Amino acid sequence: MMQRHNWFPNPTYGDPKPTRSIDCTVHQWGSPNNPGIILRHSSDTAGGYAGWVVSGLPAGVKCAFIASCGFADTTDTFRGPLLSVKDSSDNVLADSKTWANNERLRVGLTVPSDGVVKLIFRGRTGKDTAFYQIICTEAGSDESFFTGGTMPLQNN
Known part of the structure; x- marks a missing residue:
């Protein structure tokens, strides 16, 4: 059986602080089986985000960042x-x-040759946007079934 890796730096969200955030706040959200974050922009300016630096990824490997997202309107x-x-x-x-x-x-x-990427989350201005079950894993035909809690997982 293949064991998946989750390279997202904080998959259990015990401390949800991003590496960098601009014009937004980030809070822990969800249940132990469905952990995540709530992101809220603090003003009407465009460009606010929360980001995590993910390092130690295997260079040249095809990866996928997967996250469930709550409602974020087309407007x-x-x-x-x-x-x-x-x-x-x-x-x-x-x-x-x-x-x-x-x-x-x-x-x-x-993955780039230095094995480092920045994962950026953007939410709705003045409203909460939930992101949960966030993973970074090897891309593959079975990844759509992988939610971080139902398959073997090694948190790196």
Whole structure:
């Protein structure tokens, strides 16, 4: 049986503080079986986000960042993609769509040679947006069934 890795730096959300946040707050949210974060922009300015640096990824490997997202209205699209992955030089590697209706989002990419990426979350201005069951794992045909709690998992 294949054992999955979750390279997201804090999969149990005991301390949900992002590596960097601009114009937003982040709070722990959810149950032990469904852990996550609540993100809220603190003003009407575009560009606010919470981000985590994920390091130690295997260079050249195809990975997927997967997260469930609560409601984010189509009219809030000025903020950009809900999930974005950048390399260590802030070049965009992959983006999700700009809105969600309580659904699972997936962003696939090939890990850069330094093994470092930045995972960016964007929410709704002045309102809460939930992100939960956040994982970074090897991309594969069975990843859509992997939610962080139902398959063997090694948290790195």
